[in-house]
Amino acid sequence: MNIQPLLNYIGQHVTLTKEEEAILESKVSYRKYLKGQFVVQQGDVCKYECFVISGCTKTYYVDDEGQEHIVMFSIEDWWTSDIGSFITQTPADFSIQCIENTELIMFSYDEIENLYAEIPKLERFFRRIIEKALVASQKRIIRSFSLSAKDRFLYFRNQYPKIEQRIPQYMIASYLGITKEFLSKIKSQLILEQ
Amino acid sequence: MNIQPLLNYIGQHVTLTKEEEAILESKVSYRKYLKGQFVVQQGDVCKYECFVISGCTKTYYVDDEGQEHIVMFSIEDWWTSDIGSFITQTPADFSIQCIENTELIMFSYDEIENLYAEIPKLERFFRRIIEKALVASQKRIIRSFSLSAKDRFLYFRNQYPKIEQRIPQYMIASYLGITKEFLSKIKSQLILEQ
DNA sequence: AGTAAATGTTAATCTAGATTAACTTTATTT
């Protein structure tokens, strides 16, 4: 298992000693998933917080009408989890599915509190990660209320150009909260405009 | 200043000694605001994370068209802050205004890292609070995509009956992402239905 | 290479919710 991308990522936020890195390595697990496999399924208890080494996942919610709503995509150097389920150890609202072959480093619920106790710096690290995630989530709410579908798409394209390339358009539509037909219309309008 | 509600609240998550409580008390400040006053204004740097002792605030965003979008209400035993601005010490996206006379306990940016260092349990406490806020925020995104305006209103009414009572309807409409006219229509429909 | 499945497009029609505007009710101030 190649834990280096995770160590580099953590190193951007806090400084770990070699010993601490070794402890960390001993307490996380590594797993490969194939495209189409599930990391978590709606209704299961989410047992891990996962760091993406390679590949891509989608986190989504299926509503009462059976419609799928994508909450986030996670690529290299991002996190993926149903934190709501993870922190309370209750059934997940979301499913997480790999949309490419994906390598993950997984922090299990049973180990993570020990890890915090052994390396308090990691508690600081996770606090900061989660703070950033909360900020991003709040800004997404604002965008969903104050921008048109077209402007949300332009924002997405501009913010995540790498993700746009590798993901089918109908999933981007789901992430933006619109139908694939309407996204198609937006794109053809944008082409006419320039 | 009456810090007891804060201590009770913290006590639900972690256990502090009398000494730790005293340290905490020495590092936070207390302030009363009148209805209409601002805790933070869009464009300012947010210097505090605030715990509400009494009263009510609204956190909102004014978009390019001058429209106000309410992100959250905070009443007794809740938090209020523009965390994005707070953690990065950059200009706030949101304004926080008191919609009642309000008493706050304020954790300042300059002190909070010292406080974490002195009382590591508080870092755990804040991590957990922020995790919960993130979960709530993600669920709000899902609701904004998968529920109709009527169902979002029913959810709000059911989830926050106390808030519904004390807040003008046009602010609830703003929180739900609809116009006050449409909320009025929804309410009259609901009356006809029963 | 040929077929089936997945993904994307176009166009017509429909609807939830916005906009506008006139009006009513409730609070606040003098």
Next chain:
DNA sequence: AAATAAAGTTAATCTAGATTAACATTTACT
């Protein structure tokens, strides 16, 4: 108690985006 401002209602009209359905293109599989 009147006057004024703030909050809420109703109804007509409008629009962003949904729905439906038929078709086109790309990708994956035998």
